[in-house]
Amino acid sequence: MSEATAPMATALSGYELLADPQLNKGTAFSEAERDAFHLHGLLPPHVSTLDEQISRALQSLRQFETDLERYAFLRELQDTNETLFYATLVANLEELLPIVYTPTVGAGCQQFSRLYHKPRGLFLSIPHRSRLDQILAHPRFDGVEAIVVTDGERILGLGDQGAGGMGIPIGKLALYSGCGGLHPATTLPILLDVGTDNAECLADPLYVGWRHARVRGQEYDDFIEAFVSAVIRRWPRVLLQWEDFAKTNATRLLELYRDRLCTFNDDVQGTAAVATGTLLAAINVTGVPLVEQRVAVFGAGSAGCGIARLIHTAMCDAGLSESEATARFFMVDRDGLLIEDMPGLAPFQIPFVQKRPAVDGWTLGRPDRIELLDVVRNARPTVLIGVSGEAGAFSEPVVRAMAQCNERPVIFPLSNPTSRAEATPADIEVWTDGRALVGVGSPFPPLLRDGARFRVDQTNNSYVFPGVGLGVLAVGASRVTDGMFMAAAKALADASPARDNPRHNLLPPVSALREVAAQVALAVAMQAHRDGDAPDVAVDQIQQRLRAKVWTPRYVPLTAKET
Numbered sequence: 348m349s350e351a352t353a354p355m356a357t358a359l360s361g362y363e364l365l366a367d368p369q370l371n372k373g374t375a376f377s378e379a380e381r382d383a384f385h386l387h388g389l390l391p392p393h394v395s396t397l398d399e400q401i402s403r404a405l406q407s408l409r410q411f412e413t414d415l416e417r418y419a420f421l422r423e424l425q426d427t428n429e430t431l432f433y434a435t436l437v438a439n440l441e442e443l444l445p446i447v448y449t450p451t452v453g454a455g456c457q458q459f460s461r462l463y464h465k466p467r468g469l470f471l472s473i474p475h476r477s478r479l480d481q482i483l484a485h486p487r488f489d490g491v492e493a494i495v496v497t498d499g500e501r502i503l504g505l506g507d508q509g510a511g512g513m514g515i516p517i518g519k520l521a522l523y524s525g526c527g528g529l530h531p532a533t534t535l536p537i538l539l540d541v542g543t544d545n546a547e548c549l550a551d552p553l554y555v556g557w558r559h560a561r562v563r564g565q566e567y568d569d570f571i572e573a574f575v576s577a578v579i580r581r582w583p584r585v586l587l588q589w590e591d592f593a594k595t596n597a598t599r600l601l602e603l604y605r606d607r608l609c610t611f612n613d614d615v616q617g618t619a620a621v622a623t624g625t626l627l628a629a630i631n632v633t634g635v636p637l638v639e640q641r642v643a644v645f646g647a648g649s650a651g652c653g654i655a656r657l658i659h660t661a662m663c664d665a666g667l668s669e670s671e672a673t674a675r676f677f678m679v680d681r682d683g684l685l686i687e688d689m690p691g692l693a694p695f696q697i698p699f700v701q702k703r704p705a706v707d708g709w710t711l712g713r714p715d716r717i718e719l720l721d722v723v724r725n726a727r728p729t730v731l732i733g734v735s736g737e738a739g740a741f742s743e744p745v746v747r748a749m750a751q752c753n754e755r756p757v758i759f760p761l762s763n764p765t766s767r768a769e770a771t772p773a774d775i776e777v778w779t780d781g782r783a784l785v786g787v788g789s790p791f792p793p794l795l796r797d798g799a800r801f802r803v804d805q806t807n808n809s810y811v812f813p814g815v816g817l818g819v820l821a822v823g824a825s826r827v828t829d830g831m832f833m834a835a836a837k838a839l840a841d842a843s844p845a846r847d848n849p850r851h852n853l854l855p856p857v858s859a860l861r862e863v864a865a866q867v868a869l870a871v872a873m874q875a876h877r878d879g880d881a882p883d884v885a886v887d888q889i890q891q892r893l894r895a896k897v898w899t900p901r902y903v904p905l906t907a908k909e910t
């Protein structure tokens with residue numbers, strides 16, 4: 348009998364068994380299980396198959412009028428019957444990812460307090476900081492291998508959502524299991540509740556979080572330190588993913604902890620890999636070599652500087668010197684182009700500033716700053732990437748200027764959710780006469796090209812982090828390295844449909860995310876092996892380990908545990 352169908356023993360029965368989302372099968376409990384677990388009468392008599400249950404779930408889902416209602420339905424399903432939730436998700440990734448993940452998960456976070464019904468994951472709040480070990484110690488969490496943690500301060504492009512930010516770790520881990528194949532029982536979403544500065548949340552009588560101004564400074568750092576230390580004590584080899592932390596904390600915390608445990612920041616590093624991978628795929632189409640690319644990034648925050656760093660490394664690997672590569676980046680933030688003598692630069696921005704003489708005379712608009720349009724007209728970038736959360740920032744003049752200086756401009760408005768995209772693919776298509784290679788953060792409707800529907804590529808870190816998690820955990824790597832993200836980027840570019848035909852998409856469709864995760868995982872695991880950080884694993888064992896690690900959502904026969 349294969350591992351997936353080996354029976355599992357449980358001491359639960361009756362209502363308690365039906366209330367456990369990891370074991371509940373609803374109407375799919377067999378007659379024998381209904382006998383053994385005292386379920387007769389608690390369930391309607393027909394024994395359903397998983398496929399019948401999926402059809403029923405989809406029918407219910409499609410009856411709702413809004414995506415938020417669909418989101419609430421799927422969250423309820425996840426908290427009732429995880430196997431059915433994941434079986435439905437895996438079979439319908441294209442339809443359900445926009446609900447479970449971006450863009451609807453953003454509204455799910457904003458409405459979290461209204462939708463809250465059942466416990467999932469852990470809320471660790473500052474008032475309970477002395478109880479961290481006690482909370483993590485619960486036997487339910489014994490098998491945890493992957494954690495996604497947020498403090499809710501920068502939820503997509505929607506800002507501070509306080510405790511409502513919990514929707515993001517839940518959504519990310521749904522992809523870890525749905526796309527990466529990690530067993531849901533090995534995953535744990537965590538919300539660090541350090542208060543919120545969101546006035547609406549604080550004034551909302553239904554707000555479920557800690558009603559307190561967001562704690563900052565030393566007290567915040569001490570809480571994070573206490574959290575990380577408690578995590579290491581409880582699960583020394585866990586994979587910890589930081590998600591949607593604000594610019595002041597994201598890169599800083601990554602640097603502080605990356606050598607202390609197996610950890611990465613998805614916004615900084617996962618986003619870098621998907622953007623680099625999509626750019627490498629675009630190069631196959633445009634023919635402009637990496638060493639000749641000029642990259643403008645709008646929004647020089649965690650994601651923007653993470654992207655710049657990985658593309659910079661790729662340029663250096665391709666033969667440029669550090670300074671030659673640096674000169675090819677144009678990072679634009681609220682005060683315009685980042686220049687060496689600008690006040691208030693964050694440490695992670697400093698490597699990507701332009702030298703003052705190189706940009707002299709570039710100000711065509713406001714005299715006090717070099718704006719995005721100035722940058723595009725003067726630097727003539729081949730690539731324009733948006734990670735600002737500023738909807739519409741890629742205006743018609745900016746996009747037309749990109750089209751003027753490039754035969755095939757590469758334009759990635761990556762901000763999420765959909766409402767925060769720097770431009771819509773449809774507008775870019777018109778403003779560039781269909782010449783642009785476009786990647787967006789959230790799903791958009793297909794474009795009409797030559798009378799046919801052309802899928803819009805979704806350049807989202809969901810193409811990377813599930814595979815990173817799978818690869819790291821399958822080989823037991825002790826650290827997540829930058830090399831792994833480069834390997835992930837190259838694996839993504841290798842999977843590009845445009846490699847075979849330049850008229851095809853840059854990325855595989857969302858429906859192929861399980862296969863993409865497997866390819867990324869292989870690349871990551873091989874990199875761990877090259878790094879000497881995959882103990883006792885030979886190359887030919889890696890594939891086997893990856894396959895063994897992948898969970899497929901199907902029911903496991905249950906047997907009664909002797910008590």
Ligand SMILES: NC(=O)C1=CN([C@@H]2O[C@H](COP(=O)(O)OP(=O)(O)OC[C@H]3O[C@@H](n4cnc5c(N)ncnc54)[C@H](O)[C@@H]3O)[C@@H](O)[C@H]2O)C=CC1
Nearest residue numbers: 503504594646648649650680681735736762763788807808
């Ligand atoms: N497609 C994807 O996979 C990903 C997309 N994102 C999206 O990117 C956006 C930013 O994420 P982070 O970098 O983590 O946030 P962040 O807060 O660290 O950085 C955003 C930067 O944009 C700048 N900015 C905001 N408004 C601006 C304006 N009007 N003009 C110029 N600069 C402006 C901010 O000053 C900040 O430096 C979010 O909307 C997020 O959803 C982030 C990670 C992954």
Ligand SMILES: CC(=O)C(=O)O
Nearest residue numbers: 503591614763807808
């Ligand atoms: C996709 C993602 O991680 C973000 O928008 O923050």
Ligand SMILES: [Mg+2]
Nearest residue numbers: 590591613614
């Ligand atoms: Mg994120």
